[in-house]
């Protein structure tokens with residue numbers, strides 16, 4: 190085995206180990222596995238892996254982009270992102286019902302404007318767990334930004350900071366968490382797929398804290414891979430390395446990801462870092478309450494953008510009951526299908542403190558590098574401002590169910 194391939198295999202040991210326990214047909218489909226070359230034993234029918242970043246032609250342009258409607262970025266990005274990478278980013282699991290339902294659910298909530306408010310501006314600034322933001326928006330944790338643009342997460346983080354939004358760096362980023370932190374002078378959180386080995390977990394969490402990330406987001410809905418049929422059809426294997434897995438040089442790369450996550454892991458992360466911990470993947474009021482009772486500072490209502498378990502509800506469908514159950518005891522983010530400033534307004538009205546955005550950020554990155562990411566976030570912020578002005582809300586704190594049709 191040549192050195193490059195050996196390093197890559199080591200770096201993605203977590204994913205490979207995970208896949209070995211699963212039916213071969215799902216083995217290349219989960220978020221972590223998107224970066225794994227096909228383990229031959231587990232996927233005998235899969236094509237030979239070729240993790241050669243030099244053959245992947247990610248977009249390179251850095252330029253201002255004009256956005257009229259965020260949804261129009263997807264077909265534009267499709268023209269410039271290589272087919273396998275575009276399929277990985279855009280697709281969902283199974284029939285993609287949950288992916289579609291996330292967007293559809295926003296349209297079932299309607300706004301009841303309160304005219305003659307007497308306001309002539311709308312302040313979108315807010316603070317989330319100590320992070321001061323100019324808009325209630327986080328770039329959701331996403332693996333492998335290098336598939337969208339050569340600058341990868343360095344571009345995304347720079348664009349996010351420039352827009353005054355919050356950046357959540359993914360464990361499985363193309364760049365290292367330190368490189369991302371350097372490009373991101375603004376607020377930043379770190380998402381973790383927890384390594385099974387406590388030493389390895391302590392090391393990566395320590396690195397995140399040292400680099401300036403101020404909260405840890407533990408993703409809980411990816412303990413096994415899902416059926417990403419587009420990736421299978423495309424015989425997709427990510428050609429890019431994972432920055433945070435240093436291969437031979439660090440312990441994280443040789444520890445598999447923990448598949449039997451439980452509340453002790455949450456306590457471990459809290460104790461190890463002393464940072465606020467949020468659970469990403471909360472989809473029920475009962476679970477949200479359990480998170481609060483186990484000391485979580487926040488939750489991210491998420492079904493992984495419809496990329497994990499298909500046929501679960503849209504996040505907007507479950508948000509109201511979750512927010513009622515949490516009753517202000519934890520910070521609530523919601524992701525999945527946020528494409529409009531109106532969506533942000535509706536989510537806040539139903540009890541979220543902020544939204545997280547996924548795919549459109551990668552499309553903006555592909556189309557314009559960091560300037561494209563900045564444009565995506567500014568566009569959402571502009572639509573939010575317009576919505577607040579037209580609906581009659583002056584501050585983020587003021588947005589409530591009063592602004593929705595009863």
Ligand SMILES: Cc1cc2nc3c(=O)[nH]c(=O)nc-3n(C[C@H](O)[C@H](O)[C@H](O)COP(=O)(O)O)c2cc1C
Pocket residue numbers: 220277278279291329330331332333359360361380408469491492493494495496524525526527545546547548549
């Ligand atoms: C390409 C891609 C990679 C992702 N990787 C991760 C990941 O590594 N960790 C994670 O917690 N969520 C991951 N997600 C899920 C996002 O954080 C988020 O839940 C989802 O994209 C939100 O839906 P949206 O794309 O409709 O905005 C990924 C999503 C995409 C599109």
